[in-house]
Amino acid sequence: MLARLTKSVKASAGVxxxxxxxxxxxxxxxxxxxVGVLKFGTVNWELKSMxxxxxxxxxxxxxxxxxxxxxxxxxxxxxxxDVDVIVSDWLxxxxxxxxxxxxxxxxxxxxxxAIMVPGGSDMKNLGDLxxxxxxxxxxxxxxxxxLLQGMAKQDHDMDLSAENDIVFGAPPLLAEKxxxxxxxxxxxxWHYCARLEAVGFTxxxxxxxxxxxxxxxxxxxxxxxxxxxxxxDSSLAEAFFKASTETKDIxxxxxEEWQRLxxxxxxxxxxxxxxxxxxxxxxxxxxRAYADEVKDAAxxxxxxxxxxxxxxxxxxxxxxxxxxxxxxx
Numbered sequence: 001m002l003a004r005l006t007k008s009v010k011a012s013a014g015v016x017x018x019x020x021x022x023x024x025x026x027x028x029x030x031x032x033x034x035v036g037v038l039k040f041g042t043v044n045w046e047l048k049s050m051x052x053x054x055x056x057x058x059x060x061x062x063x064x065x066x067x068x069x070x071x072x073x074x075x076x077x078x079x080x081x082d083v084d085v086i087v088s089d090w091l092x093x094x095x096x097x098x099x100x101x102x103x104x105x106x107x108x109x110x111x112x113x114a115i116m117v118p119g120g121s122d123m124k125n126l127g128d129l130x131x132x133x134x135x136x137x138x139x140x141x142x143x144x145x146x147l148l149q150g151m152a153k154q155d156h157d158m159d160l161s162a163e164n165d166i167v168f169g170a171p172p173l174l175a176e177k178x179x180x181x182x183x184x185x186x187x188x189x190w191h192y193c194a195r196l197e198a199v200g201f202t203x204x205x206x207x208x209x210x211x212x213x214x215x216x217x218x219x220x221x222x223x224x225x226x227x228x229x230x231x232x233d234s235s236l237a238e239a240f241f242k243a244s245t246e247t248k249d250i251x252x253x254x255x256e257e258w259q260r261l262x263x264x265x266x267x268x269x270x271x272x273x274x275x276x277x278x279x280x281x282x283x284x285x286x287x288r289a290y291a292d293e294v295k296d297a298a299x300x301x302x303x304x305x306x307x308x309x310x311x312x313x314x315x316x317x318x319x320x321x322x323x324x325x326x327x328x329x
Contacts, residue, residue, distance in 0.1 A: 030062045031233075033240050035225075036074040036083035039067040042191050042281070043087050043108070048266050049257060050247040059239040059246075078103075081231065085240065088226045090297055090323050091143065091304065095313060097320035102229045104325035106241055107221035107293065111190040111284025113137070113144045114206035116178065116197070123185065126205055127156035132184035133165040135174035137192070143222075144207035145187055146307040147300070151210040190222075194280045198273040214303050216296040221286050229325070237325070248285050294324045 033056070037043045047065050050056055056063035066083050068074045074086040079101075093105040115134070117123050123132075126148065136145050140161075152160040167174070167183065171192045178186040178196060185204060188196070193203070208219055225244065227237060250257050258278045261267045267274060286293070301319040304312060 030057065030060060031236055032062045032064050033085060033236065034064045034066050034083040036066045036068055036077045036086040038071065038074070039069060041087070042277075045261055045266055045281075046108075046244065046247050046251065048264070049251055049261065050243055052260075053247070053250060055243040055246050059243040061236060061239055061243075063243075078226065078228065081228075084232060085225050085227045087223050089143070089223050090221070090319070091301065091313065093226055094301065094316060094320040094323040097323055098314060098316035102322075103226055104229050105224045105226055105323055106237075106325045107286040108224045108244070109281070109284040110208070110219040110221045110286055111280055112207040112222045113187055113189050114193050114209075115148065115185050115187045115204040116193050116201040117185045117204045118178075118181075119200035119202055121202070121204075123204055125156070126152040126160065127158060129160065129185060129204075130158060130163050133167065133182075134160075135167045135169060135177060135183045135186035135188070137169065137171040137174050137186075137188045139168055141308050141312050142187075143304060143308075144210070146304055146312070147207050147210035147214065148187065148205065150303060150307050151205070151213045155213065190280055190284070191277060194276040195269065195273045197280075198269075198276045211296075211300050211303075215299050218288055218292060218296060219284075219286075220293055220296045220300055222284075227325075252282050252285055290324070290326075297324065 035043075035047060037047065044065065047063065051063050051065070066077070068077065071088070074083070075088060075092070077083045078086045087108060088105075090105045093103045096103045115126075115129070123129060129152075136142065138145060149160045152158045167177075169177075171189050174183070174186050174188055175192045175196060177183050178188075178201070179199065186196070193201075197203070207222075208216075211220065212218070225241070255278070258267070258274060262269070262274050267277065269277060298319045301313070302317070305317045
């Protein structure tokens, strides 16, 4: 009996070794896609979910998440070929194409920032902000800030920047100042807005509201995956974007997946904030017809060109042809 058991164990071990060797060979053959992201950015949630569910391997590639301290560092890494994909906006991609670089953009999320006010505030629209102290994340050329200034001028004949006390700062610092009552209102990135919403703040007006007021007909992705067409095989790009879509399908339908991300430490917020973050993330999953989004992105580009000038868009007053990646759409 012992001899038969020993023989069985050895056979099982042999099968296991053979299977491991087979899987290792298959894995080694898969091309690696290196995605450069902010170390603590929300894109990590999708990528970690993709990796956890094996959607990279299922689509024929191996995902490598490469963390960076800031957005400029990710762009430098892409320019230098140190990563294959980053997350940025179509405005940056268009400027690169206008300067002769073959980068392309594929929508990731239309979640955008908003001006948040404390719960119970009597402010109801942008006109009510006159004379207030407003925190603004992203700096004077932040796209959301420019669009909201355009809306304030159009709807209320108000110079939002000149007629208020504007405080520029880092997103977490401004969120903290808002919670402490040091600001009357704050324009912040979508995930900081969601966290403020979880503690009772409300949205006064979002950047999407401003874009729609100024001529857009629907949500436009604020950020997307960016890659160099000349360095990337189109079939590999399609495989990556397919895996991204499949991951969003999971994150869009499974509350358990969000709890798993929280339990794993990928999301460090408490239950109340986790729920709002989940809901706002889902709202931002791109769902429009591709052609409609490209058309509206061009409209918004024109608006931003007028509002931000050369400091924002360079010498190109219109979105460069090919900014949105159309292959496979």
